Amino acid sequence: MGDWNTLHHFDDKTFYSMIVPDFKSNGQLLRKYFNSKFGSYIVYGNDQNEERIAEILRFSQFLDNHFKSDTLLNIQKRKKGINENYSDFIQKRNQEEEDFQKANGAIIEDINHILTLMIFSECAGFNPHLILGRSIFTGSVCAKPKSIAENIISKLTDNELGSIFYPSRSNRSGIINWITHEELQLLWLDKENIYSEKEETGKYFSDFLKFVEIALENNLGLISGTNMNESILKLIQSPLSVKIDVQELGLEYVINYE
Template sequence: MKFLINMGDWNTLHIFNDRYFFEHLVPDFKGDGTIFKNYWDSPLGKSILWGHDNGEARTQHMIELCRQLQPDFKVHEKYYEILNRKKKPTETYEDFRLKQHQDEDLFLQMNTTAIEDLNILLQAIIFSECAAFNPHLILGRRIFTGNIEAKDGSIADEVISQVMYQKYGSLYYCYTGGVMNWITYEELQLMWLDKENLRVAADGAEQYLHEFLAFAELALQHTCGFISVTNVREEQLNAIENPRLKINLDTKEKGYKYVINYPC
């Protein structure tokens, strides 16, 4: 089950090396968390975190959350169980919903700071280590969903739905801006093979679809997938020194309107 990202937010799509993420970062996030600790104490971490006290305890709490994420590193086991819980035959609907809401509120109250820290710090780590801030595709609030659609039930439909939707139990974007979702290189390959099932969702959307496909081809050429983010602080991410993944594209020369480099 998936849910739609809040359409009142500002969203963008970036090229993402998911293989590096899963091979080099996720094991550390679920291990001793050295990367979290290093970024916590870095100038970048200090500039984006809300407060910087109790670093050891707060990074440890993030590590504990990560250890409870499913292999896709998107869904938290306990949070998913609460949200996906089924009513017992002996329960009234009112009692079932009350207990579910109480458990969800308790889970979030106990993990609020760690979830916020994870959302904020993870975006800094990802754009330093395995994603390119520039160039990126404007998703806007309704631009992506208003311009691109796919044949129902197609592979392309399943893949592009991940741009603006999250799985139940995801901890990302619970309170703040940051990571929404990602599409792996393998998933993007499947979408590319099924791209005939992509189509414009409105008159005049041909340019947007053209740029999206060109952006997908660029990602595939770099053996990468996509990552979607919301409400990020562009000036901070663009100021990251020596990001590992660099993608050079003259968007103005290409005449692109929706794939841009920041600052424009």
């Protein structure tokens, strides 16, 4: 049936000033959420907490300031050697990436689960959110090839090189990617290069633009997720001060998950 994706308002400044440094230091905030009641629902098999937290903190020391893995980035960006057979190059690169996943997959899964809880508790609003669905976003919001806009909106549905937020075989839930407020400003400056290709998708396109506009007005970015634990995340009081009256604004694709 495919994955169910959603888009949310996101305070990237709080994320980079509070959450990322916590993961790269002693994990005080991480421990608070990992050991919380919500944490026990979000982080499956929530036992041996201190061991798992220690592994998360150890792994996080090797992530860059954008919360990406230099090791994984180097694997994915490696170029074929001059005398290297192409099939051998692909096989080796795939094997290196698979080895990285085997060595770190359980830790990454823990990070993805707990980080989702932390983000929606500290710096993002779960409700109301824009439906990305399985394909409605990519079928409704188009961008001119090689434009700034295309580069930015592609982040909403795709991971970037070096990202640890990619689905494993056993887990397809959590964060996909995010757009900072600065990136969203660039998107807005280049919005003439985004468009709705079909008349029937025009309403979705206008709802997307309104959702972006609200983010910009509130100095926010955007964050996307897939197959998230909606029944738990809807219970969290939004840390954002954004107020959206979906009915008053006539938004059909911006919803509150009840």
